Amino acid sequence: MTGSEVPPSFRLVYVPGVMPDKWVRIWNERQPDVPLTLTQVPAGAAPEVLRDGDADAGLVRLPVDRTVFSAIPLYTEQTVVVVPRDHLVTAADEVAAEDLADDIVLHPLDDVLEWETLPGRPALERPATTADAVELVAAGIGVLVVPLSLARLHHRKDLTHRPLVDAPESRVALAWPEEATTDLVEDFIGIVRGRTVNSTRGRTQQPADKQPKRDRPQRAERDGARRQQAAGRSAGGGRRKGGGATPKNPRRGRPRRGS
Known part of the structure; x- marks a missing residue:
């Protein structure tokens, strides 16, 4: 990294009453190299903070100006x-x-x-x-x-x-400026929507060697099965001619005649 490069970070604002702890914890687990800055602001000030570019996204109370912001409703409060x-x-x-x-x-x-x-x-x-x-x-x-x-x-x-x-009632939503939909915003969207780290819609993907076994190619398993079968035949010395058939004995299985 050169001196002119700024390390990535994610700035999240939230309004009083909203509890972002769960989502922040998941972010820190998935993005350990991207610190999340959390700031509480009054409900009425949140849209201005986002509009001025002082935060990347916010947990806000609806309504917001939908000509400026994208918003995902999260829940409605009693x-x-x-x-x-x-x-x-x-x-x-x-x-x-x-x-x-x-x-x-x-x-x-x-x-x-x-x-x-x-x-x-x-x-x-x-x-x-x-x-x-x-x-x-x-x-x-x-x-x-x-x-x-x-x-x-x-x-x-x-x-x-x-x-x-x-x-x-008051509705809480995740909102961000529509023209500033970054990759990090997409990552946070995936978290609040409950996507797993390997979700096909999520941007963050695990390395191939960390993916679940069911996602790996099955060719190696098939090849291993073939090798085991070949090893079994070699250990038994191979098949003998006719070894798989029942010995021919015309008297086998016939009832004896009474004496």
């Missing part, structure tokens, strides 16, 4: 309402929007849910972040509706959550 542990709705296994009619429902500026109509009563001001909104819930000022992963991320012992039915 929506929950975060409340104090002594809130009335904790008596139920799940909550409907009308159950929050008398509550102040906080709507942080970094909310990732697309609401047509927010349930409950609005707060006088919108909290700047989801973390700020969680603090307000703990202070008894209102309740908060978020994807389940964000409720877990900001978990507090004095708060709990319940599923909220008929609410918008």
Whole structure:
């Protein structure tokens, strides 16, 4: 490698609530010579980071601009309402929007849910972040509706959550600039889609001597079988003429006549 060459690397951004650990671990196993740089960014900032070329791909929340980005939806999150542990709705296994009619429902500026109509009563001001909104819930000022992963991320012992039915849901996707689909991006796509290292659609292939036996040519096995058969004939001195036939004996097998 000359001094002007830059070693390859892969830069992945992810938004709060997303857990990329499994995919990163598989990447490190398959690409030990290509370090993966992992950076968390706010959900609203992820598209700009990708568009500016500061990351190769991102685990983001949909929607994204599909005229700029390619995206592979990965999963959809359950929506929950975060409340104090002594809130009335904790008596139920799940909550409907009308159950929050008398509550102040906080709507942080970094909310990732697309609401047509927010349930409950609005707060006088919108909290700047989801973390700020969680603090307000703990202070008894209102309740908060978020994807389940964000409720877990900001978990507090004095708060709990319940599923909220008929609410918008957040979808997580792998996204990257369409015009910057590199070989390394294709490798990461294969990982999140669960392709094996020997997948015909994956770019990374094992060397021939590391491939499973079922993928190797079978000619050597056939030749080995022929050699074993030849060795067996040589050990027995070869076939004798007529050796494979039953000796001719006209009386063999006939019943004896009574005396």
